[in-house]
Amino acid sequence: MSWEHIVLVIITGVVCGFINTLAGSGSLISLPILMFIGLPPNVANGTNRIGILFQNIVSSLNFFRKKVLDVRMGLILGIPAVAGSVAGAFIVLELHDRAVEIAVGIVLLIMLLPVLLRPGQWLKKTRAGMKQKKWWLKIVLFVLIGVYGGFIQAGVGIFLLSALVLNMGYDLVRANALKVFINLIFTPFALTVFLLRGEIDIMAGLVLAIGNSVGAYIASNWAVSWGPVFVRYVLIVVIVLASIKLLLFPGGI
Numbered sequence: 163m164s165w166e167h168i169v170l171v172i173i174t175g176v177v178c179g180f181i182n183t184l185a186g187s188g189s190l191i192s193l194p195i196l197m198f199i200g201l202p203p204n205v206a207n208g209t210n211r212i213g214i215l216f217q218n219i220v221s222s223l224n225f226f227r228k229k230v231l232d233v234r235m236g237l238i239l240g241i242p243a244v245a246g247s248v249a250g251a252f253i254v255l256e257l258h259d260r261a262v263e264i265a266v267g268i269v270l271l272i273m274l275l276p277v278l279l280r281p282g283q284w285l286k287k288t289r290a291g292m293k294q295k296k297w298w299l300k301i302v303l304f305v306l307i308g309v310y311g312g313f314i315q316a317g318v319g320i321f322l323l324s325a326l327v328l329n330m331g332y333d334l335v336r337a338n339a340l341k342v343f344i345n346l347i348f349t350p351f352a353l354t355v356f357l358l359r360g361e362i363d364i365m366a367g368l369v370l371a372i373g374n375s376v377g378a379y380i381a382s383n384w385a386v387s388w389g390p391v392f393v394r395y396v397l398i399v400v401i402v403l404a405s406i407k408l409l410l411f412p413g414g415i
Contacts, residue, residue, distance in 0.1 A: 167199045168369050175373020179217040182374070183342060183381035184393055185400035186319020189214070190407055192370065201363055208356030211349055212367025217374035218346035224382040225339035235330075236340050240347030242301045246308020247348035251355035264409060271405045278398065300329060304344070311345070312352040319345065320401060334390040334397070342378070 163171070174195045178188030189210055196206035225231040303325055311318035319341055326337035356362050385393050 163199065163365060163369065170195065171199065171366060171369045172373040175213050175217075175370045175375075176377040176380075177373075178213065178370075179220075179374035179377025179379075180381040181377075181400055182214065182217060182319055183221045183378045184338065184385055185397045186321070186323065186341075187317045187400055187404040188319075190317070190404055196363075196366060196370070199366065201366065202361075204356075204359075204361045205363055208353070208359070208361040209363045209367040210370065211353045211356065212362070212364070213370035213374035214345065215349045215353060216371035217378040218342045218349060220375045221342040221378040221382040222339070222346050224379060225342065225386070228382075228386045230336050230386055231339040231343055232332075232336065233343070236343040236347065239300075239304045239340070240344045242305040243308035243311070243344050243348040244351050246305040246310075247312030247352040248355065250309035250312025251352040268405075268409070271401070274398065274401045274405070300325075303329060308348050311348060312355075317404065320397070320404075323397065334393040335385055338385050338393060339382075342382075 174192050178192045181188035181191070192210050192213065193203075193206050196209055197203060201209060222231065226233065307318060307321050307325060310321060322341040322344060323334070323337050326332045326340050327334060330337075332340060353362075
C-alpha cells in the first residue's frame with residue numbers, strides 16, 4: 163500500500179466506524195474505497211470485516227464502561243446470529259449485485275417509515291425483551307439478520323437496530339450498544355470463512371481497523387452523551403443516503 167492509500171483508508175475507516183456505530187451501512191463507503199485501491203470485490207468484502215471487528219471491540223467496551231450494554235441479552239441474540247452469519251458467508255448461490263443493491267435500498271426506505279412516523283418507539287426507555295410470547299420468532303429473526311451480515315455486511319447494523327427497537331423494545335442508545343456487541347460476536351466467524359478462502363488483505367484490513375476504531379470510539383461516546391434523539395436523526399440521514407446510493411449509484415456492495 164502506498165502512503166496515499168494508507169491515509170485514504172484510515173480516513174475512510176474513521177468515517178465508517180462512526181456511521182456503523184451510530185446507525186449502519188458504513189460499508190457502503192469502505193467497500194468501494196477498498197476496491198479503488200485495487201482489491202477484488204470478494205477480497206474487499208472480507209478485508210472490510212477486519213475493520214468492523216476492531217470497531218465493534220472498541221465501541222462494545224465503551225458502551226459497557228458507560229453501563230448501557232446488556233451483555234446477557236447480547237449473548238442470547240448473538241448465538242443465533244453466529245449461526246446465520248456462517249451460513250451467509252458460505253452462500254454460493256450467484257446473486258446479481260445490482261439486484262441485491264436494489265432490494266436492500268428499497269427495504270431501507272421501507273424501514274425509514276417507522277423511524278419517521280413512530281418516533282416514540284425509538285426513544286422510549288423501557289423494553290419488553292425476551293419475555294414476550296413467540297420468543298422463538300425473535301431467534302429466527304436474528305438468524306436471518308446473521309445470514310445477511312455474513313453474506314453482505316453492508317446495512318446489517320440498520321437491520322439489527324430495527325429488530326432491537328421495534329421487536330425487542332430497546333431505546334436507540336441501548337439498541338446501538340447491543341447492535342455492536344451482536345456484530346462483534348458474529349463477525350469473527352464470517353471473517354474466518356473469508357480467511358480460509360484466502361480472500362483477505364491483512365495489511366489493508368489492519369489499516370482500516372485503525373480508522374474504524376477511532377470512529378467507533380467517538381461515536382459510542384456521542385451516542386451516550388447526546389442520547390436517543392441525536393442517534394435517531396443520524397439514523398434517518400444514514401438510511402436516506404444509503405438508499406440513494408444503492409438505488410441510484412450502483413457498485414460497492
